[in-house]
Amino acid sequence: MEWSILQQYGPLLLSGFATTILCWALGTIFSMILGLLIALVQRYAPRPVGWVIQAYIEIIRGTPFLVQLFVLYYGGPLIGLRLDALPAGLLGLTIYGSPYFAEIFRSAFNAVPLGQIEAARAIGMSEPSIIRRILLPLGLVSALPALVNFSIILTKETVILSIITVPELTYQTQRMSTETFRYIEANLALALFFWALVETISRVGRRLEKRVTRHLTERT
Amino acid sequence: MPGASSVEIRKVNKHHGQFHALKDVDLDILPGKVTCLIGPSGSGKSTLLRCINFLDEYESGEIRIDGQLIGYESPGGRKMPARKLREMRRSIGMVFQQFNLWPHMTALGNVAEGLMRVRGLPKAEAERRAKNALEKVGLADKMANHPSRLSGGQQQRVAIARALAMEPRLMLFDEPTSALDPELVGEVLNVMKTLATEGMTMIVVTHEMGFAAHVADQVAFMEQGELVSVDVPDKILHQPKDPRIKAFLRTYHERNSF
Numbered sequence: 001m002e003w004s005i006l007q008q009y010g011p012l013l014l015s016g017f018a019t020t021i022l023c024w025a026l027g028t029i030f031s032m033i034l035g036l037l038i039a040l041v042q043r044y045a046p047r048p049v050g051w052v053i054q055a056y057i058e059i060i061r062g063t064p065f066l067v068q069l070f071v072l073y074y075g076g077p078l079i080g081l082r083l084d085a086l087p088a089g090l091l092g093l094t095i096y097g098s099p100y101f102a103e104i105f106r107s108a109f110n111a112v113p114l115g116q117i118e119a120a121r122a123i124g125m126s127e128p129s130i131i132r133r134i135l136l137p138l139g140l141v142s143a144l145p146a147l148v149n150f151s152i153i154l155t156k157e158t159v160i161l162s163i164i165t166v167p168e169l170t171y172q173t174q175r176m177s178t179e180t181f182r183y184i185e186a187n188l189a190l191a192l193f194f195w196a197l198v199e200t201i202s203r204v205g206r207r208l209e210k211r212v213t214r215h216l217t218e219r220t
Numbered sequence: 221m222p223g224a225s226s227v228e229i230r231k232v233n234k235h236h237g238q239f240h241a242l243k244d245v246d247l248d249i250l251p252g253k254v255t256c257l258i259g260p261s262g263s264g265k266s267t268l269l270r271c272i273n274f275l276d277e278y279e280s281g282e283i284r285i286d287g288q289l290i291g292y293e294s295p296g297g298r299k300m301p302a303r304k305l306r307e308m309r310r311s312i313g314m315v316f317q318q319f320n321l322w323p324h325m326t327a328l329g330n331v332a333e334g335l336m337r338v339r340g341l342p343k344a345e346a347e348r349r350a351k352n353a354l355e356k357v358g359l360a361d362k363m364a365n366h367p368s369r370l371s372g373g374q375q376q377r378v379a380i381a382r383a384l385a386m387e388p389r390l391m392l393f394d395e396p397t398s399a400l401d402p403e404l405v406g407e408v409l410n411v412m413k414t415l416a417t418e419g420m421t422m423i424v425v426t427h428e429m430g431f432a433a434h435v436a437d438q439v440a441f442m443e444q445g446e447l448v449s450v451d452v453p454d455k456i457l458h459q460p461k462d463p464r465i466k467a468f469l470r471t472y473h474e475r476n477s478f
Contacts, residue, residue, distance in 0.1 A: 118275055119320035119379075123334040123386055124310040127302075133337060137324050215366040216323050 005185055009176045016172030017193050023086075023158045023168055024197070027093030028151045034094055035101025040131070042102070043109060057099040065096045065160050073164040089161040089168075096157065100150050108143035109135055141212045148205030152198050169193055224251040224421040225286050225311070225390040227272060232281035234267060241267045242278065243445040249438075252419040256432035256453070259442035260468055265425040268442070269392050272423065273312045274305060285312065285390065310338060313383030317395040319375040321367040327354060327378045328363040331385045338386070353385040354378070357411050373404030380411055391415065393424040429472060433457050441465050 006013070042053050060068070069092045076083060083091065112135055120130045162171035173186040180186075227249040234242040242264050249255050257265040270276035272283055274291040282295050290308055293300050321330050331350035335341045341349070354363050357377040367375050376396060383391060393412065397405040409431055416422055416435050426432060432439050433453045440450040443464050449456060460466050 113318075113320070115316055115318050115320035116322055119314070119316060119322070119382075120333075122273055122275060122309060122312070122314040123383070124306040124338045125334065126306060126337075129337045133333065134322060138322075141324070215368060 016169035020169040030094040031097025034098035038102035039105035060099045085166045089166040104146045108139040112138045228284040230282040234278045245447045253437040254422045256436040257425045263442040264445040311389045313388035313391040315393045319379045331382045353381040357381045372400045373407045390421045
């Protein structure tokens with residue numbers, strides 16, 4: 001092992017890590033928002049719209065992210081969609097993650113007791129108010145553990161962005177390996193960076209969960 | 221109570237899939253009167269109650285509140301627009317078996333919510349009225365508690381306050397004490413009795429025969445989706461003629477004797 005090599009490539013790896021974090025954070029936020037919209041539309045839209053959305057969910061979930069990204073980045077220009085690597089990567093992550101988030105939200109909304117929604121209807125609350133004041137707060141709380149879990153899975157999907165030359169951490173460590181033949185050091189660094197990121201997310205997630213459920217659990 | 225509502229129910233029918241849940245139900249409820257709906261489970265009492273504020277949609281017949289048809293634009297016509305239905309629901313309070321408080325809000329928040337979102341009152345005014353409503357059910361000291369920190373009886377009283385704060389002219393109670401531990405039933409029934417003496421129109425689905433006997437102005441007995449009989453409590457509970465009522469009361473007494 002030659003750790004001095006890491007010192008030499010440190011700045012490169014750090015910039016790669018920053019890009020990884022950026023891709024993960026934006027990709028997670030965008031796909032979560034899209035997933036939330038999908039779940040809401042699915043809940044309230046008429047049947048045929050629901051079928052179209054269900055088809056989208058099945059197609060995206062049924063195909064590898066690698067293939068989706070290839071189609072988007074190399075196939076996109078054929079239909080006039082010419083994106084740089086980073087925006088293409090973010091769009092890819094957003095599309096890839098959205099159906100999973102949509103399913104998380106769908107089941108979380110279904111877990112909100114119907115009686116609590118009927119209580120709101122019974123006093124004359126409008127559906128938008130019910131969504132904002134009852135369905136979303138309660139749904140988001142019960143979805144939180146699954147949301148954190150899937151956003152952790154998404155950290156590791158960002159490595160695939162390296163194949164369309166997004167300069168994220170994997171891309172940079174590969175560059176380091178090929179330039180120095182230090183494969184073990186490079187991959188160990190890669191693993192450590194990811195472990196640090198995932199550990200941070202999961203800690204923040206647990207604290208958040210504790211905070212938002214503090215009034216919901218029965219205490220005797 | 222000024223402005224207590226009347227309810228007219230005419231030839232109402234409702235199916236749950238193949239199951240005929242309500243069969244040509246007729247019932248009149250006069251302003252300021254208390255009506256108890258009794259009968260075996262699955263007889264359609266709760267369904268009938270839920271049709272009155274259109275949480276359950278009846279298919280034919282008419283339900284009129286103060287003469288105004290609920291749910292449909294005209295008898296057998298199109299459904300009424302959501303906005304109009306919401307307007308009618310504002311003056312109909314409902315209390316559920318499972319309380320259905322919103323667990324992420326305090327007792328005060330639960331009561332103030334409708335005042336802010338439906339009545340459009342500013343927060344301070346909504347909270348002032350919510351506090352008054354909670355005082356009325358004896359829970360002013362619990363207003364900062366979330367439902368998870370309240371007993372079942374307290375939760376149900378908050379739920380009643382939530383409905384009362386909207387200043388309803390009609391109150392619907394769907395087995396309000398059935399989910400409560402026996403020692404907590406009394407506090408809820410007391411609030412309901414007070415409400416009855418103040419002249420609120422109340423429709424109560426209940427298995428509390430004592431409440432029906434002492435508080436109700438009329439008792440309606442339902443079985444298998446039919447309204448079998450409606451009369452003053454004494455006639456239904458003590459001098460029943462219909463064999464179905466007799467059988468129901470017999471099993472009730474057997475269950476409650478020791």
